[in-house]
């Protein structure tokens with residue numbers, strides 16, 4: 073029953089909405105087409121060609137992320153031509169720069185000297201910092217590809233580490249352009265673009281190729297979140313925490329009223345990293361510099377850990393019993409002697425609804441006053 | 451916000467005023483920038499500073515500080531004059547249009563130019579651009595509310611939106627952006643002196659009776675309480691004897707800081723509950739340690755009224771407790787039994803007394819938050835307010851006259867100072883200043899000044915200058931910037947060392963008690979090195 077808006081993928085007849093790409097329809101139907109450069113919220117660029125498929129009647133393989141579905145199309149997503157093309161792309165990418173994960177295909181001495189040289193560049197004695205969390209590595213396993221010595225290209229540009237948040241490791245950049253789209257089309261900070269072109273291509277901050285910290289970059293970290301490989305990494309996470317060591321907890325940002333949804337990545341009771349939740353409103357994965365990098369206060373050594381009572385102008389630590397008794401006694405006294413309206417309560421725009429509710433109940437039902445407000449208008 | 455954040459993407463025209471959106475609501479600002487860049491929405495920015503948003507704007511209009519009512523009336527004057535208003539909407543859904551029309555008549559573009567400094571032609575262009583669209587969204591923030599005329603400013607923006615029929619539709623609305631993560635929730639939950647949860651008035655006897663029953667007490671006060679800005683003077687004159695402050699640092703955030711410190715000293719008893727020993731906590735008699743957001747289960751409500759989950763990721767340090775737990779412990783000792791099994795139990799009680807939250811459960815918001823009002827568990831929530839009608843039935847136009855800001859520049863204090871935030875820090879900095887990276891990028895307070903003013907005063911970029919107002923004096927590094935426009939300087943208020951709020955004016959908006967942070971008169975002097 074070849075309908076008007078249907079076409080065939082791997083022998084299955086599927087319906088599509090006008091405007092949908094082959095990739096959109098495949099994903100909706102749980103057909104896995106691998107992608108690298110495709111960024112859901114931006115216009116497809118078709119740069120990496122990892123998503124190619126075979127379309128009957130077409131003279132060449134087509135990038136499924138950029139090809140609209142059309143009635144009557146017959147598509148193969150894993151034909152031998154497709155698999156060969158993908159393998160070649162992966163091989164080329166793996167052979168460029170410092171991809172020193174286990175999929176690097178080298179024998180004996182060759183591997184050792186390569187590894188030593190990369191470890192020196194990385195300033196670390198481990199494998200790639202995103203080992204186990206890399207799209208390219210995943211694809212290399214999936215298609216059983218390793219690099220080829222004769223395809224190797226040297227590392228073109230040195231690593232940039234001169235800002236507090238982001239390490240730009242050009243030795244692992246596969247020039248997929250996702251970061252450029254994240255910065256220009258999603259966050260619209262317009263800080264980075266493709267520069268130099270052809271064999272010298274590099275992601276730059278502008279014609280002058282300044283470091284991020286002297287550019288329009290506002291360190292939202294969107295580019296790091298979308299980088300499929302280890303070319304953009306968070307400085308404080310690099311070699312500190314591996315994904316399998318951390319547990320992810322979803323929560324809401326504590327800063328502004330946008331209320332971004334975020335994952336806190338926790339290792340040994342410490343927040344190691346924050347990432348945006350991609351599948352949920354309001355932010356769909358985006359965060360700003362405060363949300364992404366402003367969490368050190370949680371584990372700060374100056375956090376209050378015990379109740380304090382002031383005596384003779386200085387604080388001493390007290391037990392909860394003692395402190396609570398004192399507060400209840402003092403507030404009770406003022407309430408008895410002068411009435412509840414002699415007490416004022418400031419609740420907070422930073423604490424939860426539950427806590428604000430209890431504060432409101434406490435002021436009104438316990439202290440017997442409506443003197444309750446918060447500083448949010450300030 | 452009457453509309454959602456995503457809804458900004460549907461607007462044909464977006465008016466942003468008093469909001470340095472890219473720095474204060476960065477992720478929301480991307481929605482605006484994307485609408486402009488990819489969907490052809492027109493952007494009008496009305497702001498005294500050349501903020502980043504102006505680079506994306508089709509039109510940037512620069513009013514003198516504190517003249518908002520005048521330019522908004524001016525826009526409406528042009529719209530009416532050129533018959534660009536939405537007659538149908540006005541007829542069916544609003545009241546008091548006649549009174550508005552009468553007042554607005556006086557605000558001709560030429561008259562408005564005199565008050566605001568906005569060229570008459572720009573005003574006309576802005577009015578046409580705004581009213582010609584089918585859907586227009588207005589976004590505003592503290593730059594509109596932190597004035598002695600803050601309430602008037604907000605009402606004026608609502609007038610403008612109603613005049614064009616932009617309320618209750620996708621891509622429209624009047625959208626205040628909340629500065630702090632849970633301002634919306636704090637207000638929803640009755641953290642205000644005149645209302646219970648869900649904005650039920652304390653003076654309403656029937657409402658009060660309901661809470662008397664729900665909370666098992668014999669009576670509740672029906673007298674509205676003091677706003678924060680009235681509490682400090684009351685402490686000063688001795689009518690307020692004790693204060694209980696949770697998670698706030700008015701010692702840095704309040705207008706006229708010198709005065710706040712004096713007031714707190716007058717108290718017989720001060721208890722502060724916080725995660726750090728803040729400037730305010732240092733003045734307390736008792737300090738109680740609480741958990742921070744990453745150590746809590748609960749909910750926050752964002753600017754678009756979306757109730758979202760907060761989850762515990764790490765253990766609290768030492769003996770820090772939940773804020774609600776501490777309050778229950780004190781209540782029990784004061785003879786009012788109060789206890790909850792967990793945060794969800796508190797939320798279940800909230801649902802019972804807060805009609806707008808009644809249909810929201812932890813389970814329902816597990817994946818994605820829900821916008822209140824949500825009256826029952828079958829209700830999907832309300833992304834857009836005022837769809838069919840306004841809360842009061844018809845939308846009321848408020849005819850409002852322009853009143854000059856409380857403080858004007860003069861010979862002694864010839865420059866206007868306005869205050870605000872920078873991208874890398876938040877509020878009084880108690881949290882962000884614990885991140886080395888954020889400090890490295892934004893290490894210290896500064897005063898931003900236009901090149902022209904700097905040259906006249908012999909100030910070079912990076913010079914240490916003193917900034918003085920009638921209330922106090924601070925020193926800060928001068929930052930000559932293209933953002934500043936001659937005659938007005940800007941200071942962020944995050945930094946205790948260069949506390950901008952030692953300079954600001956505590957003159958209050960008569961209705962909502964917001965101090966005039968955004969306008970005061972200062973003088974600048976270069977300090978000998």
Ligand code: SF4
Pocket residue numbers: 254255259261262263264284288289290291292293294295296
């Ligand atoms: S951190 Fe944000 S602003 Fe900076 S380059 Fe990356 S995406 Fe652009």
Ligand code: SF4
Pocket residue numbers: 244245246247248249250251252275295298299300301303304
């Ligand atoms: S830095 Fe990452 S995201 Fe950007 S082009 Fe290179 S590999 Fe792609």
Ligand code: SF4
Pocket residue numbers: 325326327328329330331332355358359360361362363364475476477478
């Ligand atoms: S991540 Fe940034 S924009 Fe999002 S809620 Fe937090 S502070 Fe606001």
Ligand code: FES
Pocket residue numbers: 106107108109110117118119120121122123124135136137138
């Ligand atoms: S994912 Fe389609 S071309 Fe890269």
